Amino acid sequence: MAWDPEKDVIEVIRGPQKAGGAGGLYRAFGETLRGLKTTFGQLRMGVDTIQYPEQKIPVYPRFRGRHQLHRFEDTGLEKCVGCSLCAAACPSDCIRVVAAENTPEHRVSAGERYAAVYEINLSRCIFCGYCEVACPFDAITMGHEFELSDANRSDLIFTKEMLLAEPIERTPLRAEGE
Amino acid sequence: MPRPVEKLVSLTINGNEVQAPAGMMLADAALKYGDVEIPVFCYDAKIGPPVGACRMCLVEIEGIPKMQAGCSVAVTDGMVVHTDTPTVKAAQEAVLEFILINHPLDCPVCDKGGECPLQDNAFGWGGGLSRFIEPKRHFEKPLALSPLIAIDRERCILCYRCVRYSQEVAEDFQLVLEERGADTFVTTFDGHPYVAPFSGNIIELCPVGALTSRPYRFRARPWDIEQAGSVCTLCPAQCNVSFSVRDERVLRVLGRDHEGVDDGWLCDKGRFAYQAIHVDQRITAPMLRDGGQLRPVTWEIAIEAAANLLSHAGANTGALVGGETTNEEGVLLTHLMRETLGSHDLDSRPGGALELELLRALNAPTLQASVPDLQYAHAVLVLDCEPVDDAPILDLRLRKGVRHHGVKLLIGSSRPSALDERAAHSARFAPGCGEAFAAALGAELAGQPSASLAEAAGADPADVVALATELREAGEEVVILWGERLTAGPRRNEGARALLNLAQELGLDGQDGGGLLEIPSGTNSRGLREVGVLPNASIGLGDAATVGRDSEQIGEALAAGDLSAVILLHSDPLLDQPSSALWQRALGKASAVIAHAAFLTPAVLEHANVVFPAESYAEKEGTVVHPDSRVQRLRRSIARQGETRAEWALLAELAARIGNDPKALTCSMVSARIFEQVPFYAGLSLDLIGGVGIRWSEREAAASFPAAPAAPFTLDPPPAAASPNGLLRLGSFRSIWASPDVEASPALAFLHPRQRVELSPADAERLGIAHGENVTVASNGDSVTGLAHIRAAAPDGTVFLQTSIPEGSAALLEGPLVEVKRS
Ligand code: SF4
Ligand code: SF4
Ligand code: SF4
Ligand code: SF4
Ligand code: FES
Numbered sequence A: 001m002a003w004d005p006e007k008d009v010i011e012v013i014r015g016p017q018k019a020g021g022a023g024g025l026y027r028a029f030g031e032t033l034r035g036l037k038t039t040f041g042q043l044r045m046g047v048d049t050i051q052y053p054e055q056k057i058p059v060y061p062r063f064r065g066r067h068q069l070h071r072f073e074d075t076g077l078e079k080c081v082g083c084s085l086c087a088a089a090c091p092s093d094c095i096r097v098v099a100a101e102n103t104p105e106h107r108v109s110a111g112e113r114y115a116a117v118y119e120i121n122l123s124r125c126i127f128c129g130y131c132e133v134a135c136p137f138d139a140i141t142m143g144h145e146f147e148l149s150d151a152n153r154s155d156l157i158f159t160k161e162m163l164l165a166e167p168i169e170r171t172p173l174r175a176e177g178e
Numbered sequence B: 001m002p003r004p005v006e007k008l009v010s011l012t013i014n015g016n017e018v019q020a021p022a023g024m025m026l027a028d029a030a031l032k033y034g035d036v037e038i039p040v041f042c043y044d045a046k047i048g049p050p051v052g053a054c055r056m057c058l059v060e061i062e063g064i065p066k067m068q069a070g071c072s073v074a075v076t077d078g079m080v081v082h083t084d085t086p087t088v089k090a091a092q093e094a095v096l097e098f099i100l101i102n103h104p105l106d107c108p109v110c111d112k113g114g115e116c117p118l119q120d121n122a123f124g125w126g127g128g129l130s131r132f133i134e135p136k137r138h139f140e141k142p143l144a145l146s147p148l149i150a151i152d153r154e155r156c157i158l159c160y161r162c163v164r165y166s167q168e169v170a171e172d173f174q175l176v177l178e179e180r181g182a183d184t185f186v187t188t189f190d191g192h193p194y195v196a197p198f199s200g201n202i203i204e205l206c207p208v209g210a211l212t213s214r215p216y217r218f219r220a221r222p223w224d225i226e227q228a229g230s231v232c233t234l235c236p237a238q239c240n241v242s243f244s245v246r247d248e249r250v251l252r253v254l255g256r257d258h259e260g261v262d263d264g265w266l267c268d269k270g271r272f273a274y275q276a277i278h279v280d281q282r283i284t285a286p287m288l289r290d291g292g293q294l295r296p297v298t299w300e301i302a303i304e305a306a307a308n309l310l311s312h313a314g315a316n317t318g319a320l321v322g323g324e325t326t327n328e329e330g331v332l333l334t335h336l337m338r339e340t341l342g343s344h345d346l347d348s349r350p351g352g353a354l355e356l357e358l359l360r361a362l363n364a365p366t367l368q369a370s371v372p373d374l375q376y377a378h379a380v381l382v383l384d385c386e387p388v389d390d391a392p393i394l395d396l397r398l399r400k401g402v403r404h405h406g407v408k409l410l411i412g413s414s415r416p417s418a419l420d421e422r423a424a425h426s427a428r429f430a431p432g433c434g435e436a437f438a439a440a441l442g443a444e445l446a447g448q449p450s451a452s453l454a455e456a457a458g459a460d461p462a463d464v465v466a467l468a469t470e471l472r473e474a475g476e477e478v479v480i481l482w483g484e485r486l487t488a489g490p491r492r493n494e495g496a497r498a499l500l501n502l503a504q505e506l507g508l509d510g511q512d513g514g515g516l517l518e519i520p521s522g523t524n525s526r527g528l529r530e531v532g533v534l535p536n537a538s539i540g541l542g543d544a545a546t547v548g549r550d551s552e553q554i555g556e557a558l559a560a561g562d563l564s565a566v567i568l569l570h571s572d573p574l575l576d577q578p579s580s581a582l583w584q585r586a587l588g589k590a591s592a593v594i595a596h597a598a599f600l601t602p603a604v605l606e607h608a609n610v611v612f613p614a615e616s617y618a619e620k621e622g623t624v625v626h627p628d629s630r631v632q633r634l635r636r637s638i639a640r641q642g643e644t645r646a647e648w649a650l651l652a653e654l655a656a657r658i659g660n661d662p663k664a665l666t667c668s669m670v671s672a673r674i675f676e677q678v679p680f681y682a683g684l685s686l687d688l689i690g691g692v693g694i695r696w697s698e699r700e701a702a703a704s705f706p707a708a709p710a711a712p713f714t715l716d717p718p719p720a721a722a723s724p725n726g727l728l729r730l731g732s733f734r735s736i737w738a739s740p741d742v743e744a745s746p747a748l749a750f751l752h753p754r755q756r757v758e759l760s761p762a763d764a765e766r767l768g769i770a771h772g773e774n775v776t777v778a779s780n781g782d783s784v785t786g787l788a789h790i791r792a793a794a795p796d797g798t799v800f801l802q803t804s805i806p807e808g809s810a811a812l813l814e815g816p817l818v819e820v821k822r823s
Helices: A021-043 A085-089 A130-134 A160-164 B026-034 B086-101 B117-125 B161-169 B201-205 B268-278 B299-316 B327-341 B356-363 B392-405 B434-445 B451-456 B461-474 B492-505 B525-530 B551-560 B580-589 B602-607 B647-658 B667-677 B700-704 B740-744 B761-767
Strands: A067-069 A095-101 A113-121 A140-142 B008-013 B016-021 B058-061 B080-082 B149-151 B175-178 B185-188 B211-213 B226-231 B240-246 B249-255 B287-290 B293-296 B317-321 B379-383 B408-413 B425-428 B478-483 B515-519 B565-569 B592-597 B610-613 B622-625 B630-634 B728-733 B756-759 B774-779 B782-790 B798-802 B817-822
Touching (some): A067 A160, A085 A095, A085 A130, A113 A160, B008 B026, B058 B086, B086 B117, B161 B175, B161 B392, B201 B211, B201 B249, B249 B268, B268 B392, B268 B740, B287 B299, B299 B317, B299 B327, B299 B610, B317 B551, B327 B622, B356 B525, B379 B392, B434 B451, B434 B461, B434 B492, B451 B461, B478 B492, B492 B515, B525 B622, B551 B580, B580 B602, B592 B602, B622 B667, B647 B667, B761 B782, B761 B817
Parallel strands (some): B008 B080, B317 B565, B408 B425, B478 B515, B565 B592, B728 B798
Antiparallel strands (some): A095 A113, B008 B016, B058 B080, B149 B211, B175 B185, B240 B249, B287 B293, B622 B630, B728 B817, B756 B798, B774 B817
């Protein structure tokens, strides 16, 4: 259908032709003053900005940050047996497990097998925590660290050694009732 | 026994009317025709009749008061079955709870996890809770049942599958169950490792992780791998396989059940020799001989060098083509040889060419038997071959035919066969006398005197009479499973004629369910012949414009200096050809040897000037032809390792450099050309071949197979077998394990054969040789040493040695008589 300019009526609403005293003044500045009232009102409330990274908000205990792999406290063996269930559960397919067999001379985990390679590509991880839920041995848990930026994507592939290492606690944990 | 006729019956499953063939087990029928799954553990149709050991498959059948095992009840007309009633549900939960009582919670560390029928059934039909709090039974674990198989007895649910397989399918009678009740465990009869040609199949059969593959141990989870279907090209049986691939590496090989080819089984070579793809000693870069040493070079240098050598030699080039070559590579090689270099000296048959007419007659589609025919025929005559060594999987098919279908198995061979004990009759003849034996059998069937022929074959005339009687009385569906050996050697043409006469006497031409089935020496021998990789045939078994030299003559011409260069396409003449001495001379004299090889086998190591890396079968694409005329397709499953390149492309490139570009841009282009040019492949396409292959002899285009002369032929009387006279006749055989792939596979290397000297007890006693002693076998100044192996079944007067092994092969000796003594 052809466009009919007659049908597109544009209505123009204009202000009064004459400025007109106090009414005119109010029309000119009234709304601005109302806005400024909010602005000046805020001055009373003090500063709320957190000076990150000098200051940090504590995280909740269930916060899902960077993963950690765990060892048994008594034997020092790795809890992970390399079963790959975390890799199966991972929705972004960022875990890679290559298992190998424990031998009496070279025992790494408590079970028959262990993870010879365990890598998480943290640039793909969505921190959903499914891996933690899938693990039958509580070998992997989500930690509290979220400061994971890096200058290089490949540095974000965390190896087993990195995940097993005691994390540097850079993030305060929220205390009870905080 | 002929194939059973299918009769349909109707039954009701869960209220739905279902049609299924009578006699089929309810569990199969419900799944296949009724889309209802009845969970099973112990039942698998391919192991044979059910035993009803696990009770997982209980169902209700109206009119029978108690629940029935769905795996053990055959469907009948009007049967009304319920698989989803509360009673059935309760039974399923109870059975699973019972099975899980002693099953360890090993899933995270168990290799079966993720593809485990016990996990699946427990998830789908189990109650979800266990009331059992007592300790579970314990066994020592993990243990090695053999170097290839790990056994975890705690996980075993005593389904009997592995034991039944060993007893009824492979018939090696090694696996048994010991003890009673919960203490029962699977073990070998004598406590020795379970080593057998088909042992690996129990890994796939076990419904839990009790039997697992040691080479695959902990390598991957089902979700880490991809399955890639292809064909095993390690022997002519061409089993359909599926590669499990992770990170471009083949981690295991599984069967891809094909009733027409492998019946769902694999031999251990096919199952474990994939390891050879990823070993360091594999050649994965081109090499050039430089100062007597082979050194890796760039592709450019290698191709340039090969092209120079070849254009220099021109028509003075010969080519030997090994059985692992695909049709596409074969065709491109003929282009390189015939059209580019102008040489007609190429051959894919070891030991010399057969007359083209006879080759056509032997491959005629009307005379062609199929693999399933072995299982349903009235009688099968195994002639001059040993299935378990030459095409292993056929051994299982023959055993199945005898056990379940009443096939009458008859054997005529020189070396005692593993199938002898299943045979209705076996006859022995002197090595190399297959021709005389076939002639004797043919004469006896024709009612002519056969005794003198039998004697010429070194066989007992009474045996020939007995075999002929059995054949005559068996019925009309007879399959002759014959080995290429029958048509090798100096009297190969007479051997073919005797075989064709025998087939004619039995009326096999045009016989449904019967015919000839060859076991060729190489995997794709049949395909290579059909695409014209022969000195005397063009593509499609047509007449060759110029007849060239055959493999034997190529060797002689090289030794005499008439040929100067030779291409060894997947062929090592020192391993494959009957005479090592000839080929030592030939290769020593050749000025250029260009080899395509995966391993540094003797000829490559010592003589090759240029070596191109050969693709492994998991890296190749192309087509191959099964001995029963099934055209099958190889699919590339992994990235080529190292610097390996596609060989079809390399052959095309070589031809282009020399000045005659075959214009092959893709491999499928070459396949399409083959389907166009071979008259009896007309209309084939890669899509049609698909994953299961297609038998060309069953298609209409088979009518355009070139006409062949009809039997009977007049036979030239065969010479008498050499009489031992204090010496011994030399027989040779190629073991299933004699292959560079087996040698290179770490897990299989323990099976790679060393020379052993098979003697009968009487001969051994006469020569004062004890079992296991070192002996020397000598003839004409050549000698070979090996360990004496005294075999009760071995015929007196003959000694058997192996061929195709790198050291001390029987091919080093010149027969027919040899001297054996202690060394
Ligand atoms: S948190 Fe989620 S996305 Fe990240 S590794 Fe675990 S399962 Fe994968
Ligand atoms: S972290 Fe847990 S789920 Fe993942 S491989 Fe290790 S044991 Fe298995
Ligand atoms: S080892 Fe496996 S196949 Fe054999 S009886 Fe046990 S569960 Fe069955
Ligand atoms: S029988 Fe032959 S084709 Fe089949 S798996 Fe064994 S080697 Fe491969
Ligand atoms: S499957 Fe029927 S009893 Fe085991």
